Structure formats: C-alpha cells, structure tokens
Amino acid sequence: MDDPTNDVSSLIHALTRGSPSEQQTAIQTYFTSSASFSHPFCRTGSFEGSRYLILKIYQWYKILSPKIELEIHSVAFDPKSLVIFVSLTQLFTPFLAPIFANRVDLDVKLRLIQHRHTGKYYITSQTDLYTIDQWVRFLIPWGIGTAMVCFLQFLATLGCVLGAWVGAPITWARERMTGQGQGTGRLGEMRENGIGKTAGKATGAIEHEAEKVEELVEEARRAALQADDERAEATGLELYGKMQFVTT
Incomplete structure (x- = not known):
C-alpha cells in the first residue's frame, strides 16, 4: 500500500466481496508471506507461507456468504507504530440459511511493515476484534444471544457492586496499614x-x-x-x- 489510510478500504472490499482470483491477488499483493490472522473462531499463527491459510479463510468466508454487505465507518492509521484500525459493520448472510443473517459491528487491527527502499506498506497481521455481544450472533441469532450476553453482563456488574460493598473493610484496612489515608x-x-x-x-x-x-x-x-x-x-x-x- 502506498497510502494505508486510503488503500485499506479497497483492500477490505476485495477480500470480502471480490472473486477468488481477486482475493488471491489482494493477499499476495498486500500481505507478507508470514502474515498471521486472528478471529474469534479461527487463527493461523505466523510462519513462512501462512498467508496461504488466510487466503483459504477468506475464500471459505465468501462461500458461506456469497453476498456480503459492509460499511466502513472510520479508518485510523498510526504511522509511528504502523498500526491501522478500521471500524466497520457487516451483514453476513449464510447461503444455506439466509434467515440467520446477522449484522455485526467489529474493529479490524492491521499491523504493517514499511519496505526500506520502495516505502510501500505490507500487512504482517490481521486481528478481527468483536465484542462478545457481537460474535455471539453467529451462534445464537435473532438477537437472542445478544440479550443473553447483556443479561449476564448486568449480573456481573451487580456482582462487582456487591463485591465492592463486602470488600470495603478490607480496602480501608489496607489503606490504614499503608498510611495512604493519613499522608505525611x-x-x-x-x-x-x-x-x-x-x-x-x-x-x-x-x-x-x-x-x-x-x-x-x-x-x-x-x-x-x-x-x-x-x-x-x-x-x-x-x-x-x-x-x-x-x-x-
């Protein structure tokens, strides 16, 4: 990539909506040969030739959902750390069960390296970041999974409040012992x-x-x-x- 901020959008569209040959060209052009891929449901690791696994993941992804709709909301590139964050929404529709179509939000984190002579940027790793209430939609559709996760998260919040009340004397005792409350x-x-x-x-x-x-x-x-x-x-x-x- 010459300009990661502008080029990453076309790359994502080629990987998710392009033909198998377009997917292969995009991965061979923009990914290093040892690039890694991480997703809540799969992982490749990093080794020589690992981008071949990334290609097969995207091809299987396209087979599962031939028609993928996505919207890119924002792109943030940090040239100092060579990291790109892409925030997007995708509509995944399984061709065998279109009634299980799910619209999910995710953030994609791409780590880059810059070629010393050409100045071009190449992807060394891709990490798809889903919150729990988002990726659970792939397993339990129609909002049921999201509702279950939200309910459990609220229970965990109540547990934190109760734990803070019960553990308050311990915190106060530690504060007294260390002298943090008295000062000097x-x-x-x-x-x-x-x-x-x-x-x-x-x-x-x-x-x-x-x-x-x-x-x-x-x-x-x-x-x-x-x-x-x-x-x-x-x-x-x-x-x-x-x-x-x-x-x-």
Whole structure:
C-alpha cells in the first residue's frame, strides 16, 4: 500500500466481496508471506507461507456468504507504530440459511511493515476484534444471544457492586496499614484536623511571626539611635580636644 489510510478500504472490499482470483491477488499483493490472522473462531499463527491459510479463510468466508454487505465507518492509521484500525459493520448472510443473517459491528487491527527502499506498506497481521455481544450472533441469532450476553453482563456488574460493598473493610484496612489515608507532614495534618483548623493554625502562626518581626525592627532602630549618639559623643570629645590643643 502506498497510502494505508486510503488503500485499506479497497483492500477490505476485495477480500470480502471480490472473486477468488481477486482475493488471491489482494493477499499476495498486500500481505507478507508470514502474515498471521486472528478471529474469534479461527487463527493461523505466523510462519513462512501462512498467508496461504488466510487466503483459504477468506475464500471459505465468501462461500458461506456469497453476498456480503459492509460499511466502513472510520479508518485510523498510526504511522509511528504502523498500526491501522478500521471500524466497520457487516451483514453476513449464510447461503444455506439466509434467515440467520446477522449484522455485526467489529474493529479490524492491521499491523504493517514499511519496505526500506520502495516505502510501500505490507500487512504482517490481521486481528478481527468483536465484542462478545457481537460474535455471539453467529451462534445464537435473532438477537437472542445478544440479550443473553447483556443479561449476564448486568449480573456481573451487580456482582462487582456487591463485591465492592463486602470488600470495603478490607480496602480501608489496607489503606490504614499503608498510611495512604493519613499522608505525611502538613498534608496529613490537614486531612486529620480538617482544612479549617489547619488554616486557623496557619493564620495564628503568621501573626506570631509578624509580631517577632516588628520587635526585631524596633530593636534595630534603637540600636541605630544608640550608635548615632555614641558616634556624636565621640566626635564632640575629639573636637573639644583639638580646641584645647589650639588654645594652649
């Protein structure tokens, strides 16, 4: 692929709606020889020649449902990690039992490598990502499977809530043992006594420090005045001595 964001849509259509020869051409052109494929119902692994298995999976897929309708909603390509995510919806209709047609949503994850000289991108792995309520539609159609899965998921959520209630004392005990709830220093004091009390103490401490500063300023002023007086007295004595020397 020269431009993965634009080319991946035509590739997906060729694999899902193309003839067997078109499928083969697409896989040989865009997949590496050791590419892997992963799906909730099948897996190939990665080894030399494994893309042959991918081709047969797509050909069997086309045999099961000769007419496949799909809609690509979004394509996201990360050039740094060389990964493409494609979000799509497909309508799978088994030709032996068309009444079991199912419309499912899935995300396709493609890992790429870039050729050093040509700059083209090739697929090294494909992973089809279905949520449980989607792939179960292939096994239990008409929305029955989806309803069963949703019911079980809601039960699991209730189990999480009950578990959180029952296990709360254990969590609190661990928090006390590790000291996470108390903190250290001023933060712990604020948590222990409340922000209001801590703020009151901080205000009192500031006022006390301000009083100390005022006392120091007053002492410094007095020392300066005393030093000036002593300096003036020394100067006067010196002048008086000079006058006595002159008169004599």
